[in-house]
Amino acid sequence: MSELTERLQRTQNLSDEELMLLIEGGDDQEDLRRRADAVRREHYGTDVYTRGLIEFTNYCRNDCYYCGIRRSNTAAKRYRLSEEEILACCAQGYELDFRTFVLQGGEDGYFTDDRICSIVTKIRERYPDCAITLSLGEKERESLRRFRDAGANRYLLRHETADDEHYKKLHPAQLSLAHRKECLWNLKELGYQVGSGFMVGSPYQTTQNLVSDLRFLQELQPDMIGIGPYLTHKETPFREFPNGSMEQTLHMISILRLMFPYALLPATTALGTIHPRGREMGLQAGANVVMPNLSPTGVRKLYQLYENKICTGDEAAECRSCLSRRVASVGYQIVTDVGDVKRS
Ligand code: 5AD
Ligand code: FES
Numbered sequence: 001m002s003e004l005t006e007r008l009q010r011t012q013n014l015s016d017e018e019l020m021l022l023i024e025g026g027d028d029q030e031d032l033r034r035r036a037d038a039v040r041r042e043h044y045g046t047d048v049y050t051r052g053l054i055e056f057t058n059y060c061r062n063d064c065y066y067c068g069i070r071r072s073n074t075a076a077k078r079y080r081l082s083e084e085e086i087l088a089c090c091a092q093g094y095e096l097d098f099r100t101f102v103l104q105g106g107e108d109g110y111f112t113d114d115r116i117c118s119i120v121t122k123i124r125e126r127y128p129d130c131a132i133t134l135s136l137g138e139k140e141r142e143s144l145r146r147f148r149d150a151g152a153n154r155y156l157l158r159h160e161t162a163d164d165e166h167y168k169k170l171h172p173a174q175l176s177l178a179h180r181k182e183c184l185w186n187l188k189e190l191g192y193q194v195g196s197g198f199m200v201g202s203p204y205q206t207t208q209n210l211v212s213d214l215r216f217l218q219e220l221q222p223d224m225i226g227i228g229p230y231l232t233h234k235e236t237p238f239r240e241f242p243n244g245s246m247e248q249t250l251h252m253i254s255i256l257r258l259m260f261p262y263a264l265l266p267a268t269t270a271l272g273t274i275h276p277r278g279r280e281m282g283l284q285a286g287a288n289v290v291m292p293n294l295s296p297t298g299v300r301k302l303y304q305l306y307e308n309k310i311c312t313g314d315e316a317a318e319c320r321s322c323l324s325r326r327v328a329s330v331g332y333q334i335v336t337d338v339g340d341v342k343r344s
Contacts, residue, residue: 003027
């Protein structure tokens, strides 16, 4: 039975009821995966793009119930990288063939707009051939405009869940889905290449919620869609909830590939954490991006959104070669490329 899958591939769309069926495994899963891989090859061949992730601060003013670096986690040891340390990560990354730097951090008041602009300006001067991606959480339009003027060209902000009720179950009252969406629309208007996404198997998530996620993404038409399994962290209010499943995450990656043939879909660190070959399977399910860590080894263990995160003991160079091998083991190859989206 592959009728739904075939039609999703052909039209990039299905009704809500049909999507629910497909998400719940109503069609032949191996056929879905094979079609997703075929579509990915049509648009991107066997190329895999890399992004060098620099986790530059784990201070955060927010208190998301699922996240290990939430403000109320007093057990977390906090750190910030200096501007010099961030630039050193970029230098090392450039040597290792990275052409995109992702600056990711908690919502940390120390990093004022001036400080972010100073960092971005310097990276832009030194690496005119690279993409600069920011992942700093929700910012006001004026701040986003300043970062863009300083030379940032991409921004990652997962919507986390597109259902208002579900959003309220994952976040304290100060945070709203409306503001998060507003931020995403601002990013688009300002000319950023935008990445969004959600967790799979987060507490209270229903199949209907996943359909809402797909519908919101159809509206937003982001360049990148990052998804990974929810992974539990014992220093959060969600400590009793089970992890999301790898199978469902892989299944959702394949559905995303058929709905968004052009999209950049990362095989995420969370996927690599839930299974030793999770990222490889993610690539085989339709993903085409990997985002290894460039942060200094001394701080990697501290950026713990969830437990047992992989690669916390490895130097950037080790990660780079490990990943090359892993990607090659499933028949794809990492390319030295800024890795822009290919919209047909
Ligand atoms: N498990 C999996 N992913 C998580 N994230 C945050 N906390 C967790 C967790 N416990 C994801 C969120 C966020 C991204 C940076 O990491 O989706 O947007
Ligand atoms: Fe980091 Fe394998 S990707 S060690």
